[in-house]
Each structure stands twice: as C-alpha cells, then as structure tokens.
Amino acid sequence: MDRYEQVIELAKRRGFLWNSFELYGGTAGFYDYGPLGSTLKRRIEQIWREIYVIQEGFMEIECPTIGIEEVFVASGHVGGFSDPLCECKQCGEAFRADHLIKHIVEEADGLTDEELDRTIAQNGVKCPECGGDLGNTYEFNLMFKTQIGPGNGRKGYLRPETAQGMFVDFLRLARYYRDKLPFGATQIGKSYRNEISPRQGVIRLREFTQAEAEIFIDPRVKTHPNIQRFGNTALNLYSDAAQDKGSSEIMTVREAVDKGIIAHEFLAYQVALVDHFLQRVGISPEKLRFRQHRKDEMAHYAIDCWDAEILTERFGWVEVVGIADRTDYDLSAHANMSKTELSIYIEYEQPRMVEKFVVKPNMGKMGPMFKGKAKVVAEALKALPQEALEKEEIKVSVDGEEFTVPRELVEFTQETIKVSGENIVPHVIEPSFGIDRILYSVMEHAYDEEIVPAKASEGDNEDEARIVLRFKKEVSPIKVAVLPLLTRRELIEPAKEIASRLRDKGLLAAYDDSGTIGRRYRRNDEIGTPYCITIDYDTLEDNTVTIRDRDSMQQVRASVDTIDDVLYELVYRAKKIETAGKPL
C-alpha cells in the first residue's frame, strides 16, 4: 500500500471520503464527504474566509451554479472549453485534431471542425499510432449542458468555475464598494467539468469545490499597500527560468519583485497570501512550491500566472491554486457580449484641460432636409476633420450613399474642456483554489505512522504502529474527546457534563466510553483529534482530569473548573500542553 492508498483507506473507513453512489456501483469523478470529511472541509473553508473575506475584505457572494449561454460565450467556455477530438477508425485511439495538423497549418486551434477534417483529408494525415484512417472531428465540451425551463427553454450550463459570477456582477459590486479600486469579491462553491476520464480520486472530480477571489485593481497601480507584511517571507519559487534549470529556489517576496521574477507587487502579495493560507491549514512548507506558467502555456491575455503546487507521494506535484493577472480580459469580454460598459470612473488628481474639436450640426434644419437619415448624417459629420467642414459644400457618405450638406448647417469650434477623470477597465487578479485537492493534500501531509515501543512491563508484546493524523489543531474536525477511564456510571456522568460544557464553548467534542482507554486514544489519533480528556476516580476526589496531547502523547492534570477555557486556548490560541496543567 502506498501513501495514497493508506490515506484513502483511512478516509473511507473513518468517514472522511466516500465514493458517491456506491450503493449503485459508483460513478467516476464524484465523491461524498462523510461526517469528518465534511467537517474538515468546512474548517479549511472557514480559514480561507478568515483570510480572504475578513482580513482582505473581499466580501463573499453566491451566484447560481447554472449559467446561461451568454455568460459562457463571453467567457470563452462555449467555444474554447472544448477540444476537437478525432478517433482512428482502425485502432480507436482518440487524438486532438488540431494537434495532428500543427506542423501543416499555423494556428490550427482556430479552425472549425470542418476545416480540420478537410486539412486532414487533403494532407493525407493518418493515425500516428497505427497509420489507419481517421474519423470525423467532433467537439467534446467539458461543460455539462442543461435546459432552463420546459420545452425549448433557454440553454444552460453548469458553471465550470465560480469566477464568472463575480464578473457578471461587476457593476453591482463596484457600486457596493462605492466605485473605489481596488476591491474584490469571493465565492466558495461547486463547479462542474465533464472530464473525459476523471482519475486519481479526489484530485480530478466532475463536481468540485472552488474558492475564488476576483480582485479588481487599477491597471496603472499594481503595487500593494501592505506588501511589507510579506517582504521578508521566503517563497519556494519555480520560475520560468528556474524550470529551465530544473530546480526551484527559495527567495523572499521582496527579492522576487525586485528581480522582476513575479510580474508585480500586487501579484507577489497574492502569491505570499496563498503560501500563508496553505501553511496555516497544514501543508508542509517543504512540499509546497509556486510554479510560474511558461510563456507558451499561459493564456494569451494573462500577464503572469503562478500555480501553487503540492508534492504528493503518488501524483507528484499537484496544482492546487492558480494565481493569475488576467488583465481586463474578462470584463472586456462581458462588456462586448452585454454591450454594457464595465469600467470604473477614476478622477484625476488635477482636472486636465483638453483641447477638443467640437462639431455641432443644426438638427432643426437637417431634420426636415434628410428626414430619417438625419441622425446618421449628423454622426458622420462629427467624424469629419476641420478641413472638410470648411468647404462650401460638405460631402459625407453613409452606407455608400452620398449626402451634400450646406455649410451653414454645421458649426464647429475648437473648445477647451475640463476633464476631471476617465473610465478605466480594471485588471483582475485571480487566486483560484481547488478545495478538494487541498483537503486531500492536508490529509496526506498530516498522515503519520509511528512505531510505539512495546511496554517493557508486558514482556513479549511486539512494537506496534500508531496511525496519527497530525492535523493543525484549528483544522482537525473533532477538537476534543471526553473519555471516562472506565465504563462506570460514577465516571460517565461527570464526563458527559464536561463534554457538554466544552460544546457550550463552541468546541466540537466527542464522547466515547466503548473499549479500553488505550483503544479510544488510538481511535482519536487516527481521526486527528488533538486532545483527549480522561475522567478517573481522582476526578471525583480533587476535581481534576487528564488532558492528553495527540502529537506527544504527553499527559497533564488540569482542573475541571476551567477545562473549557483551557481547551479553547489549546486549540485556538496555541497554548502549550505543558502549560495546561501539571505534567504526569
């Protein structure tokens, strides 16, 4: 069993991750989160919210998971999120049709399926595997398609990313943030991609959870006001240049910006923030790197893009977060599609005086003269240069039709106008997180098996393995287990009382009295419960309990009176176990 299997086996057995629809044989690409998995996921999301929503101030919104066609035409997903596939008639292999003719045609990815088929036929392209004839090209779109409303209702698609919601709501968001850049909005939710063949468990799903932030910034101001917070933070960067050498390098955020390795300060801040988040949820820093997209893999509109990659035992480096400067691509695309200006008005520090040539057609006279064409003629006049307007007879042509306008119908002046600002289409910085992949990585990095030496007192016992999920305390699903040492009523009752007080404090506390105490400790180790509280007969005497620390197996004796506050501080305030009571 490799590490992946060990983690998945534990996850299945203990209620973290289950294959969906198992009762009916299962379906690839879908996973259920069991009680502990669901709780773990929520804790990760909650930390994400603390950082992005509370600290950074990017308010969370919630948009439908179904989108209408226009949205995904604008985003490019309808046209671009599919691949032209063609299969060999002989051996059945599937190929990207555009890849097959790359060496024949420039820009093969811009061709239609028909053009691809024609090119393949004309050049006698055969199956690269077996040399057989190739079938017709068909589009495989990764979006799930659906119908909105009955009959021939409107076409709908399950969103392949949450991002579009923030773009579509841009004007409302701008208004909410009182038209001041920068501002951002976030969304945590499900996205859907009909993967051709999902594999690797929870690494590639057909329905998955994304956490995305869309941060709208002034394209001319890509500094970050708070950059000093991360100035000395060391990042493991696998830059474009480093990839040529084949090894990543550790450098500070400041260095990366100064050397121009990360495109600009604002993006660098976001990379550092992702680093901060991933380490806080429990990703091992030595198994984390940021890989820069190579020039040829980056979307054409993006300026710079970094992926957070996590090292896993079976799958190697897995991309879990993408951080991109997407420029004004998305807003411009939606502006074109919706015919609505998506911009922010930014006032200059000083109003500028601008010379402007103004043409004023006399509509009172032009109306009767040109009737229905008056408006378009006037528009055409406004576009003419001064020389043309100074002629005795002004000629304009509209839609191939010539119009002659008497000179006295048009006035023009050179005016000085005060301009106090301009409309700017913001650039978008987008950190996009794959929560499911992060959750798996957190589990894998937390997974530990250690050998516990056999007790000398019991002689012939063999050493045994202790499986521990060493979750960060604030991430672990269950915070504390309350255990009566023995299954006796006089111990059970106070134990249940303590559990209930811990719950009042907001701590997820489990109560367990089945089996021996050792067995219960191990059970809790396996699901990553950081602390166990044991009630024994001394508790009845002196009102103290044992607190046991998961990682060190250390035990201290603490008073019942303040046990809820002590546990809270242990879990959320990084209080040390040694300071929680008298060592045993």
Add this chain to the structure above:
RNA sequence: GCGCCGAUGGUCUAGCGGCUAUGACUGGGGCCUUCCAAGCCCUAAACCCGGGUUCGAAUCCCGGUUGGCGCACCA
C-alpha cells in the same frame, strides 16, 4: 475514449469449477479493567451488476459498472 490489470463482510484478505465461502482487524452487546489498539463470552457483517457455458460458477466466457496504471485529454 483506447490498452493492460483488478473488484469477496466496515477495512484488509484466503479461496480460482463441487456441501451451509477463509482468516485477521474493526463494529455492536456483556464480563473484567485506575491511562495508550490487553483478556474472556456473545453478536452482526461479503462473492460489483447483467447475460452465457456447466449437473453445478465467487471461480470459466461475454457485456456493463467501477478502481489502479499507461496512452490520450485536462485546472
């Protein structure tokens, strides 16, 4: 989507044409038990689905589903 390999209680597994399917761990109930998977008793729990071959199929064949890997594809 193609190819190769697999699918047996909750988990891991034995069986690979022949009576009521092996074992371990886990789970539940009880006894016992004063701190790290102890012991004893009881108990629950499985042949992925559908066809076929055969007197007889968990076992062989075909198809499907599903998992892993390789190819292809992919944020």
